[in-house]
Amino acid sequence: MTSLALKNLKKSFGPVEVIRDVDLTIEDGEFIVFVGPSGCGKSTLLRMIAGLEDITSGELVIDGRTMNDVPASKRGVAMVFQSYALYPHLTVRDNMGFGLKVRKVKPDEMRQRVDEAAATLKLDALMQRYPRELSGGQRQRVAIGRAIVGHPQVFLFDEPLSNLDAELRVHMRAEIASLHNRLSNTMIYVTHDQIEAMTLADRIVVLRDGRIEQVGTPRELYASPANVFVAQFIGSPKMNIFPASGLAANLSGQDFDLKAADQLGIRPEHLQIVPQGEGLLQGRVSVSEYTGAGSLLHIDVEGAGTFLVVQEGQVAADHGEPIGLSFSNENLHLFDAAGLAIQNL
Template sequence: MSSLTLRNLKKRFGTVDVIRGVDLDVSDGEFVVFVGPSGCGKSTLLRMISGLEDVTSGELRIGDRIVNEVQPAKRGVAMVFQSYALYPHLTVRENMGFGLKVRKVAVAERGRRVAEAAALLRLESLLDRFPRELSGGQRQRVAIGRAIVGYPDVFLFDEPLSNLDAELRVHMRSEIAALHKRLGNTMIYVTHDQVEAMTLADKIVVLRDGFIEQIGSPRELYERPDNVFVAQFIGSPKMNILPAASAAGLGTGPSGTAQIGIRPEHLSVVPSAEGELVGTVLVSEYTGASSLLHIALDSGETCLVVADATEIAPDARVGLRADKGSIHCFNSAGQALKKH
């Protein structure tokens, strides 16, 4: 296992700055997720750690080694891509051991490592099959097994579940979490899906436009976002952000409050006469355990509410009451204000 240290790391393509000075410490054995919208630089940052992209400036350490100029194969990292990239003419056993064969690892040792990884990933019965005979989830497990057999210090995952259907994504998330628990290796995982980030990470790194917006545990980012961007990116459905004047009924915020944030799950529906906010239901999305209401407030804004799974018809007039302890206050620049 190895720690990871990034100091003022930058990446420029021509005249375009993609990574603009990233500082990050990843502890030994930590599971860290890079998350952010498309184009934020998360995959580029991962590729810089792997050595697939050069570092324009700054310092990148894996363990105690500065690896800015070290070849990818000598960094002690293994990368799992969105594409499984399996050789169609090789069996599962041969795919998993191919990298070891290229590195001229002895046949017996190759076989031992492949068997060990196959047992870990429950692939023993599939070792003699070809990729065309596997499901998407099985192919992704083979790709992960190919990484495991190299005994890397750091695992790098670049949106590995993007090609899977929704049910399989949920299953593979649990498998990757269990794998990390068993192996204990340092893992860096890139995704645009904040639900994946919340369920997998020890620590989340939220990126935007090549900068880090905030670093913290899933709970820290959910309960104490540093700014409006993080507040709305972390959590599903996203946080409601209202002008302070429109949300005056929710109570007075700290001095300088320009915007009020409240998550849909922290609002409850009450009769309109009792509501701190009042509006008209535009859409009610029944999801089984609950309903997601889109409500046009009388103040002119639209907000989301997670309500009990009762039928509330469109055009119904409703009031909303907020959990006062869950209200977030932001200044005019979108930065969080501390509560008194």
């Protein structure tokens, strides 16, 4: 197992700075997920670790060794890309063993490594097939197997599930989590999908505009977001964020001190629907979206805007229906004028 340290890493393309002062320590055997919107720098940061992008300044340390000028092939890392990048004229076995063949690994050792990886990924029955004869999930497993056979210290995944349909994505998430449990290697995984981040990560690194916004466990980021950006990026549906002044009038007479807050937040799943005239807020249903297990309601609250509310069960409030909303003090998040978290009530 291997630890990594990113020390004040920067990356510029000409005058454009895309990675800004990134400091991060990754422990042995951790599963770290880089998450953020498109263009936030997460794939660039991964490629810097892999050695596929030069480091403008700062230091990358892997297992105690500075890697800034070490070629990608000598860093002890393996990368799985969004594209499977399999050779169409080679069988599964030959695709998995191709890198070892290039490095002139002895045939017996190469066969043993490929067989071990195939058993780990349950590819044993597919070894003589060609990529065109495989499903998307099977092709991705072959790409992962090609990485495994090199016995890397660190696995890097660059949005490996983006090309799969919804059902296969769920299946492959479980496969990757299981693989980490079996191998215990350090893994760094890039995605824009916060559900993938929440379900896979030991810790999540939330990026925006080339900077780290917050690092923490999925539970920490969900319960105690450092700012409005993290609050709305982590969690689905996203947190409701509104001006504190707009809600202060609606909450008059209640035991809330909103004086320090410029904005406040409440998650859709933490709002309860109550009869009109009851609760802390009064609103009217503008949209009702049936989701199967329940409904997602859009509720207009005068002076505060539109709230998203998760309503469980098969019976949902109708369009135009007036309702009340209630919530607990402990679920209200306060943010200052800069969007930074103040404290929870």
